Amino acid sequence: MSNPLQNVFPVSKMAEHLIGSEIIKLGNDVNERIRNGERITNFTIGDFDPALFPLPEPLLEHIIAAYREGHTNYPMANGVPELRDAVAAFSKRTYGLEYSPQEVLVAGGARPVIYGIYATLIDPGDKVVFPVPSWNNNHYCHLLGAQGVPVECQPEDQFMPVAEQLKPHLSDAVMVALCSPQNPTGTVFTKMQLENICDLVLEENRRRGPERKPVYILYDQIYGALLYGDHKHHDPVSLRPELRPYTVFVDGISKSFCATGVRVGWAMGPTYIMDKMKSILGHIGAWSPKAEQIATARYLNDVNASDGFLKSFRERMHRLLSAVYSGFEAMRADGFPVRCIEPAGAIYLTVLFDLKGRTTPDGKLLERTDEVTGYILANAGLAIVPFSAFGAPPQSSWYRLSLGTCKEEQIPEFFDRLRQTLSQLR
Numbered sequence: 001m002s003n004p005l006q007n008v009f010p011v012s013k014m015a016e017h018l019i020g021s022e023i024i025k026l027g028n029d030v031n032e033r034i035r036n037g038e039r040i041t042n043f044t045i046g047d048f049d050p051a052l053f054p055l056p057e058p059l060l061e062h063i064i065a066a067y068r069e070g071h072t073n074y075p076m077a078n079g080v081p082e083l084r085d086a087v088a089a090f091s092k093r094t095y096g097l098e099y100s101p102q103e104v105l106v107a108g109g110a111r112p113v114i115y116g117i118y119a120t121l122i123d124p125g126d127k128v129v130f131p132v133p134s135w136n137n138n139h140y141c142h143l144l145g146a147q148g149v150p151v152e153c154q155p156e157d158q159f160m161p162v163a164e165q166l167k168p169h170l171s172d173a174v175m176v177a178l179c180s181p182q183n184p185t186g187t188v189f190t191k192m193q194l195e196n197i198c199d200l201v202l203e204e205n206r207r208r209g210p211e212r213k214p215v216y217i218l219y220d221q222i223y224g225a226l227l228y229g230d231h232k233h234h235d236p237v238s239l240r241p242e243l244r245p246y247t248v249f250v251d252g253i254s255k256s257f258c259a260t261g262v263r264v265g266w267a268m269g270p271t272y273i274m275d276k277m278k279s280i281l282g283h284i285g286a287w288s289p290k291a292e293q294i295a296t297a298r299y300l301n302d303v304n305a306s307d308g309f310l311k312s313f314r315e316r317m318h319r320l321l322s323a324v325y326s327g328f329e330a331m332r333a334d335g336f337p338v339r340c341i342e343p344a345g346a347i348y349l350t351v352l353f354d355l356k357g358r359t360t361p362d363g364k365l366l367e368r369t370d371e372v373t374g375y376i377l378a379n380a381g382l383a384i385v386p387f388s389a390f391g392a393p394p395q396s397s398w399y400r401l402s403l404g405t406c407k408e409e410q411i412p413e414f415f416d417r418l419r420q421t422l423s424q425l426r
């Protein structure tokens with residue numbers, strides 16, 4: 001139904017054409033069906049079931065203590081000093097990155113941090129290059145009036161961007177938005193892949209000289225502490241220190257510490273960029289609550305507790321991811337039209353459901369991605385997110401599975417249902 005006041009009181013063009021989060025909409029729809037009694041395995045939202053993955057107990061105790069101590073007033077606009085100190089120490093021991101507390105900015109999770117980076121570095125009309133599938137870069141471009149340049153990544157590259165794909169777009173770009181481990185794919189940069197991209201950016205910035213705005217790198221490593229097997233985390237500044245003036249990092253506790261609702265994220269980068277971000281985010285009140293900041297500082301400084309949690313969480317999530325990956329590999333070996341990429345990091349699996357052109361038991365031909373998604377949901381009770389929700393082409397048959405709500409003991413039953421559902425296709 002149209003809004004009768006739309007033509008009388010028009011909103012901004014940005015607001016009028018802004019698309020809400022496709023993943024959140026899908027997750028909300030699935031949760032409503034679950035509340036209505038449907039039996040669904042929900043692998044949509046990149047979040048955790050607190051009953052399965054609770055907040056680390058020491059962090060919870062620190063949060064309660066901080067509120068009882070009266071830390072309920074405004075924090076500093078760039079974060080309380082204790083937390084910026086703790087973030088600097090955490091980043092050094094976790095990634096080998098040395099940033100001073102003055103080069104750290106704290107905000108209410110990674111989302112306002114990413115928005116702040118876009119708002120600080122991007123003017124309307126500036127070009128931002130980003131891989132697809134990837135999380136929300138298209139929407140941030142829309143919010144800031146940037147010209148988004150999506151670069152479609154391929155399964156043979158583990159859906160990570162490679163230098164050859166980015167090179168044609170760098171001559172007039174202002175930012176390259178990268179993420180590793182990647183959301184939605186759960187894949188990571190190899191050292192060589194990232195080195196080649198870094199060298200391209202350095203070459204372009206040398207060509208431009210000081211009179212033009214450089215190419216910046218937004219490097220989202222919110223999943224950087226969640227690497228599995230022999231996979232290593234790589235970042236632009238460690239590989240090419242000359243990129244330090246042009247790189248801004250995104251990180252936080254949301255994913256690595258099962259703390260999505262606590263809302264503590266941070267940026268790290270050159271002081272002059274952090275100072276401008278502080279002003280922007282201060283005007284919109286995007287800071288993290290002070291009590292949570294105090295608590296996070298205390299928790300990160302308790303190295304035995306925080307690093308110990310990371311170790312056990314990595315082991316548990318790797319076990320879950322590997323079990324589901326093995327299930328899909330077994331289905332593929334049995335002739336089912338599926339394919340799964342081996343998990344490297346984060347909490348996600350990338351899965352191909354090659355079902356288009358097949359016919360359901362009631363005679364319906366599956367032609368579109370939404371029809372495949374709906375068939376799997378209705379018959380196997382499996383809710384998953386197509387890569388098209390992350391900017392990939394609408395015809396893509398690849399999907400993200402998020403395992404933050406996965407019960408290990410339910411995996412065999414889930415695969416029994418899926419096998420039965422796919423066996424019925426002709």
